[in-house]
Amino acid sequence: MAIVDTGDVRLHVQRLAAARPTASGATAVPDATVVLLHGLLTDSLASYYFTVAPAFAAAGLDVIMYDHRGHGRSGRPERGYTLGAFVDDLDTLLDRLHVRTPVHLVGNSYGGTVAFGYALRRPERVASMVVIESEPATPPWAAKLAGLLERVRHEMSANEAAALDWIATHHGGHTARLAKSAGRLVRDTTLAQDIPASAVLDDDDLGAIRCPVLALYGADSDLAVQAPRMRSLLPHCETESLPGHQHSVLVEAPGRVRDLVLYWVGRHSRPVAARAVRAR
Structure with a gap:
């Protein structure tokens, strides 16, 4: 490493x-x-x-x-x-x-x-x-990413525990841990705003x-x-x-x-x- x-x-x-x-x-x-x-x-x-x-x-x-x-x-x-x-x-x-x-x-x-x-x-x-x-990165790509990232931000902010429980049940604990980290990335940085504005x-x-x-x-x-x-x-x-x-x-x-x-x-x-x- x-x-x-x-x-x-x-x-x-x-x-x-x-x-x-x-x-x-x-x-x-x-x-x-x-x-x-x-x-x-x-x-x-x-x-x-x-x-x-x-x-x-x-x-x-x-x-x-x-x-x-x-x-x-x-x-x-x-x-x-x-x-x-x-x-x-x-x-x-x-x-x-x-x-x-x-x-x-x-x-x-x-x-x-x-x-x-x-x-x-x-x-x-x-x-x-x-x-x-x-x-x-085309205009349709930017629009799609804007919707995706906003959906992630909303779901991981409004009811993170429920969202992670659902992911763990349907996709396993490892995926839930990755989703938790992704949620923090979207919530705590400007990524969700920056990428669609590229x-x-x-x-x-x-x-x-x-x-x-x-x-x-x-x-x-x-x-x-x-x-x-x-x-x-x-x-x-x-x-x-x-x-x-x-x-x-x-x-x-x-x-x-x-x-x-x-x-x-x-x-x-x-x-x-x-x-x-x-x-x-």
Whole structure:
């Protein structure tokens, strides 16, 4: 575990070194760095640590994952939660970690939204992106997040005990503890106001994203309708639908996510990474 001070917030970072090549044929995707960006409120880097991150390192990737501001073991400032602040954190973190080559961004849910913002801000630092159950920051996205965050704030302020009891009964004690922390984040910081007020993107902005993008969606998810839009707007975008899944693709189908990401990174890394693991 490491704590990186960006000058604005202290970020909890985990880094997994790439496995060393073996005499029989080395690793699957050597000489590439992947940065894993988690979702909002109840999520943290743990969702990667206990699913795909170790497999990425074993395949030869240098893995960087961190808790967003306000989440996990990172600092929780009272203010400063616009999407731009999350993008700033990523940029400064790569500087602090002395990452000089373009990285592959993997963003789950809100983490994908951060990835889109970063690819526009610093295109020279992004080799490719994989977004999982995610969408860019557009006006409909901002309206949806405003409603979601206000609902969380209201439910966790009006009758927190009843809400947590219901969550514990239907989803277990661990989820209830995560919900309690998320409720405090929404209630005690400006996150619920800042995120919907973030700068949004139009179609021309999305068309300016030149790096290759792979967008993964649960076939039964509300976000699955984003697939044709992403293919039409992003110059170099492919999409993949995972049957039988909704929003929790990362934790429900980690093997499939692993294979798709390794194949994608292998395709879009330097020539030495030609022996990529192909998705099944």
